Amino acid sequence: MNYLRLINKENPLGKNYEAKNLVKVKIKTGGNKIIYLEKKTYKQVKKLLKEMNKHFDTEIVIDSGYRSYNYQLNLMRDLIKEKGTKAFKSLAYPGTSEHQSGLAVDIGFYKDDNYVPKFKVDDFLDEFEWLRKNAYKYGFIVRYEKDKESITGYIYEPWHIRYVGRLAQFLYENNLCLEEYYDFFE
Ligand SMILES: [Zn+2]
Incomplete structure:
Protein backbone atom coordinates (compact mmCIF):
# COMPACT_ATOMS: atom_id res chain seq x y z
CA MET A 1 0.00 0.00 0.00
CA ASN A 2 1.46 3.33 -1.02
CA TYR A 3 0.34 5.70 1.71
CA LEU A 4 2.27 8.57 0.17
CA ARG A 5 0.63 8.50 -3.22
CA LEU A 6 -0.09 11.97 -4.52
CA ILE A 7 -3.65 12.20 -5.75
CA ASN A 8 -4.89 15.39 -7.38
CA LYS A 9 -6.05 16.76 -10.72
CA GLU A 10 -2.64 16.26 -12.32
CA ASN A 11 -2.17 12.88 -10.68
CA PRO A 12 -5.52 11.12 -10.86
CA LEU A 13 -6.23 7.58 -9.79
CA GLY A 14 -8.38 7.20 -12.85
CA LYS A 15 -11.57 5.40 -13.55
CA ASN A 16 -10.29 1.88 -13.06
CA TYR A 17 -8.39 2.28 -9.81
CA GLU A 18 -9.65 -0.12 -7.15
CA ALA A 19 -9.08 0.84 -3.52
CA LYS A 20 -7.36 -1.84 -1.50
CA ASN A 21 -7.98 -3.28 1.97
CA LEU A 22 -11.31 -1.58 2.52
CA VAL A 23 -13.05 -2.28 5.80
CA LYS A 24 -16.44 -1.26 7.04
CA VAL A 25 -16.53 1.49 9.66
CA LYS A 26 -18.11 0.23 12.86
CA ILE A 27 -17.98 3.37 14.97
CA LYS A 28 -20.53 6.18 14.73
CA THR A 29 -20.76 7.94 11.38
CA GLY A 30 -22.44 11.13 10.24
CA GLY A 31 -26.11 10.38 9.69
CA ASN A 32 -25.32 6.69 10.37
CA LYS A 33 -24.04 6.34 6.81
CA ILE A 34 -22.34 3.13 5.77
CA ILE A 35 -18.71 4.05 5.25
CA TYR A 36 -15.63 2.10 4.21
CA LEU A 37 -12.00 3.04 4.78
CA GLU A 38 -8.61 1.52 4.09
CA LYS A 39 -7.72 -0.72 7.02
CA LYS A 40 -4.78 1.21 8.53
CA THR A 41 -6.49 4.54 7.90
CA TYR A 42 -9.49 3.31 9.83
CA LYS A 43 -7.40 2.00 12.71
CA GLN A 44 -5.60 5.34 13.04
CA VAL A 45 -8.64 7.58 12.66
CA LYS A 46 -10.37 5.64 15.42
CA LYS A 47 -7.48 6.49 17.75
CA LEU A 48 -7.52 10.11 16.62
CA LEU A 49 -11.26 10.51 17.20
CA LYS A 50 -11.12 8.80 20.56
CA GLU A 51 -8.57 11.35 21.74
CA MET A 52 -10.25 14.30 20.03
CA ASN A 53 -13.61 13.51 21.59
CA LYS A 54 -12.10 13.84 25.06
CA HIS A 55 -11.55 17.53 24.40
CA PHE A 56 -14.93 18.69 23.14
CA ASP A 57 -18.63 18.62 23.98
CA THR A 58 -19.34 18.25 20.30
CA GLU A 59 -19.23 14.65 19.18
CA ILE A 60 -16.80 14.17 16.33
CA VAL A 61 -17.45 11.32 13.92
CA ILE A 62 -16.43 9.95 10.55
CA ASP A 63 -18.54 11.68 7.95
CA SER A 64 -17.09 10.40 4.70
CA GLY A 65 -14.51 7.86 3.63
CA TYR A 66 -14.07 5.76 0.53
CA ARG A 67 -16.00 6.90 -2.51
CA SER A 68 -16.03 5.00 -5.75
CA TYR A 69 -15.45 6.66 -9.10
CA ASN A 70 -19.14 6.44 -9.95
CA TYR A 71 -20.21 7.81 -6.61
CA GLN A 72 -17.95 10.82 -7.12
CA LEU A 73 -19.31 11.24 -10.64
CA ASN A 74 -22.85 11.46 -9.29
CA LEU A 75 -21.81 13.86 -6.53
CA MET A 76 -20.22 16.07 -9.15
CA ARG A 77 -23.32 16.00 -11.35
CA ASP A 78 -25.49 17.02 -8.40
CA LEU A 79 -23.14 19.81 -7.37
CA ILE A 80 -22.94 21.18 -10.91
CA LYS A 81 -26.73 21.38 -10.96
CA GLU A 82 -26.64 23.27 -7.70
CA LYS A 83 -23.59 25.51 -8.14
CA GLY A 84 -22.62 25.48 -11.79
CA THR A 85 -18.92 25.61 -12.58
CA LYS A 86 -18.11 26.59 -8.97
CA ALA A 87 -18.57 22.90 -8.23
CA PHE A 88 -15.11 22.22 -9.63
CA LYS A 89 -13.48 24.27 -6.87
CA SER A 90 -15.04 22.42 -3.99
CA LEU A 91 -15.27 18.87 -5.25
CA ALA A 92 -12.72 16.66 -6.87
CA TYR A 93 -13.38 15.61 -10.43
CA PRO A 94 -14.14 11.86 -10.63
CA GLY A 95 -10.90 9.90 -10.71
CA THR A 96 -8.97 12.67 -8.94
CA SER A 97 -10.48 12.41 -5.46
CA GLU A 98 -8.44 11.15 -2.55
CA HIS A 99 -11.61 9.55 -1.29
CA GLN A 100 -11.36 6.98 -4.07
CA SER A 101 -8.23 5.60 -2.38
CA GLY A 102 -9.87 4.95 0.99
CA LEU A 103 -7.08 6.99 2.61
CA ALA A 104 -9.09 10.19 3.10
CA VAL A 105 -11.54 10.91 5.87
CA ASP A 106 -13.95 13.79 6.31
CA ILE A 107 -14.91 14.36 9.89
CA GLY A 108 -18.39 15.48 10.92
CA PHE A 109 -20.13 16.59 14.05
CA TYR A 110 -23.06 15.99 16.32
CA LYS A 111 -24.10 18.97 18.38
CA ASP A 112 -26.52 18.14 21.20
CA ASP A 113 -27.11 14.82 19.49
CA ASN A 114 -28.02 16.52 16.22
CA TYR A 115 -26.02 15.60 13.16
CA VAL A 116 -24.52 18.65 11.48
CA PRO A 117 -24.46 17.62 7.84
CA LYS A 118 -23.03 20.84 6.41
CA PHE A 119 -19.51 21.72 7.31
CA LYS A 120 -19.81 25.09 8.98
CA VAL A 121 -16.20 25.96 9.57
CA ASP A 122 -16.95 28.90 11.87
CA ASP A 123 -18.99 26.76 14.24
CA PHE A 124 -16.13 24.36 14.88
CA LEU A 125 -13.04 26.56 14.94
CA ASP A 126 -11.65 24.97 18.10
CA GLU A 127 -12.23 21.47 16.81
CA PHE A 128 -10.53 22.19 13.49
CA GLU A 129 -7.63 23.89 15.27
CA TRP A 130 -7.16 20.84 17.47
CA LEU A 131 -7.26 18.61 14.41
CA ARG A 132 -4.69 20.74 12.60
CA LYS A 133 -2.30 20.52 15.53
CA ASN A 134 -2.76 16.86 16.38
CA ALA A 135 -3.65 14.92 13.25
CA TYR A 136 0.00 14.17 12.48
CA LYS A 137 0.34 12.17 15.71
CA TYR A 138 -1.92 9.60 14.09
CA GLY A 139 -0.36 9.81 10.64
CA PHE A 140 -2.80 12.28 9.09
CA ILE A 141 -2.42 15.64 7.42
CA VAL A 142 -5.08 18.28 6.94
CA ARG A 143 -4.93 18.05 3.21
CA TYR A 144 -6.41 21.33 1.99
CA GLU A 145 -5.06 24.16 4.09
CA LYS A 146 -6.04 27.81 3.76
CA ASP A 147 -2.56 29.02 2.83
CA LYS A 148 -2.10 26.26 0.24
CA GLU A 149 -5.19 26.84 -1.88
CA SER A 150 -3.17 28.00 -4.89
CA ILE A 151 -0.98 24.89 -4.71
CA THR A 152 -3.55 22.19 -3.97
CA GLY A 153 -6.19 23.77 -6.21
CA TYR A 154 -8.79 23.27 -3.50
CA ILE A 155 -10.47 25.65 -1.14
CA TYR A 156 -9.82 25.30 2.57
CA GLU A 157 -11.27 22.04 3.84
CA PRO A 158 -10.33 21.70 7.50
CA TRP A 159 -12.45 18.55 7.85
CA HIS A 160 -10.64 16.54 5.16
CA ILE A 161 -7.70 14.56 6.49
CA ARG A 162 -5.50 12.20 4.56
CA TYR A 163 -3.54 9.29 5.95
CA VAL A 164 0.14 9.37 4.93
CA GLY A 165 1.72 7.58 7.88
CA ARG A 166 4.98 8.74 9.40
CA LEU A 167 5.57 11.52 6.90
CA ALA A 168 2.69 13.45 8.50
CA CYS A 177 1.38 20.15 1.64
CA LEU A 178 1.78 16.90 -0.25
CA GLU A 179 2.30 18.67 -3.59
CA GLU A 180 5.23 20.62 -2.14
CA TYR A 181 6.75 17.48 -0.73
CA TYR A 182 6.75 15.93 -4.18
CA ASP A 183 8.12 19.10 -5.77
CA PHE A 184 11.00 19.36 -3.31
CA PHE A 185 11.91 15.81 -2.47
CA GLU A 186 10.74 13.33 -5.04
ZN1 LIG B 1 -13.00 14.96 1.79
Missing part, protein backbone atom coordinates in the same frame (compact mmCIF):
# COMPACT_ATOMS: atom_id res chain seq x y z
CA GLN A 169 4.89 14.82 11.26
CA PHE A 170 7.49 16.12 8.81
CA LEU A 171 4.84 17.78 6.66
CA TYR A 172 3.17 19.35 9.68
CA GLU A 173 6.36 20.66 11.24
CA ASN A 174 7.55 22.16 7.97
CA ASN A 175 4.16 23.45 6.88
CA LEU A 176 4.27 21.56 3.62
Whole structure:
Protein backbone atom coordinates (compact mmCIF):
# COMPACT_ATOMS: atom_id res chain seq x y z
CA MET A 1 0.00 0.00 0.00
CA ASN A 2 1.46 3.33 -1.02
CA TYR A 3 0.34 5.70 1.71
CA LEU A 4 2.27 8.57 0.17
CA ARG A 5 0.63 8.50 -3.22
CA LEU A 6 -0.09 11.97 -4.52
CA ILE A 7 -3.65 12.20 -5.75
CA ASN A 8 -4.89 15.39 -7.38
CA LYS A 9 -6.05 16.76 -10.72
CA GLU A 10 -2.64 16.26 -12.32
CA ASN A 11 -2.17 12.88 -10.68
CA PRO A 12 -5.52 11.12 -10.86
CA LEU A 13 -6.23 7.58 -9.79
CA GLY A 14 -8.38 7.20 -12.85
CA LYS A 15 -11.57 5.40 -13.55
CA ASN A 16 -10.29 1.88 -13.06
CA TYR A 17 -8.39 2.28 -9.81
CA GLU A 18 -9.65 -0.12 -7.15
CA ALA A 19 -9.08 0.84 -3.52
CA LYS A 20 -7.36 -1.84 -1.50
CA ASN A 21 -7.98 -3.28 1.97
CA LEU A 22 -11.31 -1.58 2.52
CA VAL A 23 -13.05 -2.28 5.80
CA LYS A 24 -16.44 -1.26 7.04
CA VAL A 25 -16.53 1.49 9.66
CA LYS A 26 -18.11 0.23 12.86
CA ILE A 27 -17.98 3.37 14.97
CA LYS A 28 -20.53 6.18 14.73
CA THR A 29 -20.76 7.94 11.38
CA GLY A 30 -22.44 11.13 10.24
CA GLY A 31 -26.11 10.38 9.69
CA ASN A 32 -25.32 6.69 10.37
CA LYS A 33 -24.04 6.34 6.81
CA ILE A 34 -22.34 3.13 5.77
CA ILE A 35 -18.71 4.05 5.25
CA TYR A 36 -15.63 2.10 4.21
CA LEU A 37 -12.00 3.04 4.78
CA GLU A 38 -8.61 1.52 4.09
CA LYS A 39 -7.72 -0.72 7.02
CA LYS A 40 -4.78 1.21 8.53
CA THR A 41 -6.49 4.54 7.90
CA TYR A 42 -9.49 3.31 9.83
CA LYS A 43 -7.40 2.00 12.71
CA GLN A 44 -5.60 5.34 13.04
CA VAL A 45 -8.64 7.58 12.66
CA LYS A 46 -10.37 5.64 15.42
CA LYS A 47 -7.48 6.49 17.75
CA LEU A 48 -7.52 10.11 16.62
CA LEU A 49 -11.26 10.51 17.20
CA LYS A 50 -11.12 8.80 20.56
CA GLU A 51 -8.57 11.35 21.74
CA MET A 52 -10.25 14.30 20.03
CA ASN A 53 -13.61 13.51 21.59
CA LYS A 54 -12.10 13.84 25.06
CA HIS A 55 -11.55 17.53 24.40
CA PHE A 56 -14.93 18.69 23.14
CA ASP A 57 -18.63 18.62 23.98
CA THR A 58 -19.34 18.25 20.30
CA GLU A 59 -19.23 14.65 19.18
CA ILE A 60 -16.80 14.17 16.33
CA VAL A 61 -17.45 11.32 13.92
CA ILE A 62 -16.43 9.95 10.55
CA ASP A 63 -18.54 11.68 7.95
CA SER A 64 -17.09 10.40 4.70
CA GLY A 65 -14.51 7.86 3.63
CA TYR A 66 -14.07 5.76 0.53
CA ARG A 67 -16.00 6.90 -2.51
CA SER A 68 -16.03 5.00 -5.75
CA TYR A 69 -15.45 6.66 -9.10
CA ASN A 70 -19.14 6.44 -9.95
CA TYR A 71 -20.21 7.81 -6.61
CA GLN A 72 -17.95 10.82 -7.12
CA LEU A 73 -19.31 11.24 -10.64
CA ASN A 74 -22.85 11.46 -9.29
CA LEU A 75 -21.81 13.86 -6.53
CA MET A 76 -20.22 16.07 -9.15
CA ARG A 77 -23.32 16.00 -11.35
CA ASP A 78 -25.49 17.02 -8.40
CA LEU A 79 -23.14 19.81 -7.37
CA ILE A 80 -22.94 21.18 -10.91
CA LYS A 81 -26.73 21.38 -10.96
CA GLU A 82 -26.64 23.27 -7.70
CA LYS A 83 -23.59 25.51 -8.14
CA GLY A 84 -22.62 25.48 -11.79
CA THR A 85 -18.92 25.61 -12.58
CA LYS A 86 -18.11 26.59 -8.97
CA ALA A 87 -18.57 22.90 -8.23
CA PHE A 88 -15.11 22.22 -9.63
CA LYS A 89 -13.48 24.27 -6.87
CA SER A 90 -15.04 22.42 -3.99
CA LEU A 91 -15.27 18.87 -5.25
CA ALA A 92 -12.72 16.66 -6.87
CA TYR A 93 -13.38 15.61 -10.43
CA PRO A 94 -14.14 11.86 -10.63
CA GLY A 95 -10.90 9.90 -10.71
CA THR A 96 -8.97 12.67 -8.94
CA SER A 97 -10.48 12.41 -5.46
CA GLU A 98 -8.44 11.15 -2.55
CA HIS A 99 -11.61 9.55 -1.29
CA GLN A 100 -11.36 6.98 -4.07
CA SER A 101 -8.23 5.60 -2.38
CA GLY A 102 -9.87 4.95 0.99
CA LEU A 103 -7.08 6.99 2.61
CA ALA A 104 -9.09 10.19 3.10
CA VAL A 105 -11.54 10.91 5.87
CA ASP A 106 -13.95 13.79 6.31
CA ILE A 107 -14.91 14.36 9.89
CA GLY A 108 -18.39 15.48 10.92
CA PHE A 109 -20.13 16.59 14.05
CA TYR A 110 -23.06 15.99 16.32
CA LYS A 111 -24.10 18.97 18.38
CA ASP A 112 -26.52 18.14 21.20
CA ASP A 113 -27.11 14.82 19.49
CA ASN A 114 -28.02 16.52 16.22
CA TYR A 115 -26.02 15.60 13.16
CA VAL A 116 -24.52 18.65 11.48
CA PRO A 117 -24.46 17.62 7.84
CA LYS A 118 -23.03 20.84 6.41
CA PHE A 119 -19.51 21.72 7.31
CA LYS A 120 -19.81 25.09 8.98
CA VAL A 121 -16.20 25.96 9.57
CA ASP A 122 -16.95 28.90 11.87
CA ASP A 123 -18.99 26.76 14.24
CA PHE A 124 -16.13 24.36 14.88
CA LEU A 125 -13.04 26.56 14.94
CA ASP A 126 -11.65 24.97 18.10
CA GLU A 127 -12.23 21.47 16.81
CA PHE A 128 -10.53 22.19 13.49
CA GLU A 129 -7.63 23.89 15.27
CA TRP A 130 -7.16 20.84 17.47
CA LEU A 131 -7.26 18.61 14.41
CA ARG A 132 -4.69 20.74 12.60
CA LYS A 133 -2.30 20.52 15.53
CA ASN A 134 -2.76 16.86 16.38
CA ALA A 135 -3.65 14.92 13.25
CA TYR A 136 0.00 14.17 12.48
CA LYS A 137 0.34 12.17 15.71
CA TYR A 138 -1.92 9.60 14.09
CA GLY A 139 -0.36 9.81 10.64
CA PHE A 140 -2.80 12.28 9.09
CA ILE A 141 -2.42 15.64 7.42
CA VAL A 142 -5.08 18.28 6.94
CA ARG A 143 -4.93 18.05 3.21
CA TYR A 144 -6.41 21.33 1.99
CA GLU A 145 -5.06 24.16 4.09
CA LYS A 146 -6.04 27.81 3.76
CA ASP A 147 -2.56 29.02 2.83
CA LYS A 148 -2.10 26.26 0.24
CA GLU A 149 -5.19 26.84 -1.88
CA SER A 150 -3.17 28.00 -4.89
CA ILE A 151 -0.98 24.89 -4.71
CA THR A 152 -3.55 22.19 -3.97
CA GLY A 153 -6.19 23.77 -6.21
CA TYR A 154 -8.79 23.27 -3.50
CA ILE A 155 -10.47 25.65 -1.14
CA TYR A 156 -9.82 25.30 2.57
CA GLU A 157 -11.27 22.04 3.84
CA PRO A 158 -10.33 21.70 7.50
CA TRP A 159 -12.45 18.55 7.85
CA HIS A 160 -10.64 16.54 5.16
CA ILE A 161 -7.70 14.56 6.49
CA ARG A 162 -5.50 12.20 4.56
CA TYR A 163 -3.54 9.29 5.95
CA VAL A 164 0.14 9.37 4.93
CA GLY A 165 1.72 7.58 7.88
CA ARG A 166 4.98 8.74 9.40
CA LEU A 167 5.57 11.52 6.90
CA ALA A 168 2.69 13.45 8.50
CA GLN A 169 4.89 14.82 11.26
CA PHE A 170 7.49 16.12 8.81
CA LEU A 171 4.84 17.78 6.66
CA TYR A 172 3.17 19.35 9.68
CA GLU A 173 6.36 20.66 11.24
CA ASN A 174 7.55 22.16 7.97
CA ASN A 175 4.16 23.45 6.88
CA LEU A 176 4.27 21.56 3.62
CA CYS A 177 1.38 20.15 1.64
CA LEU A 178 1.78 16.90 -0.25
CA GLU A 179 2.30 18.67 -3.59
CA GLU A 180 5.23 20.62 -2.14
CA TYR A 181 6.75 17.48 -0.73
CA TYR A 182 6.75 15.93 -4.18
CA ASP A 183 8.12 19.10 -5.77
CA PHE A 184 11.00 19.36 -3.31
CA PHE A 185 11.91 15.81 -2.47
CA GLU A 186 10.74 13.33 -5.04
ZN1 LIG B 1 -13.00 14.96 1.79
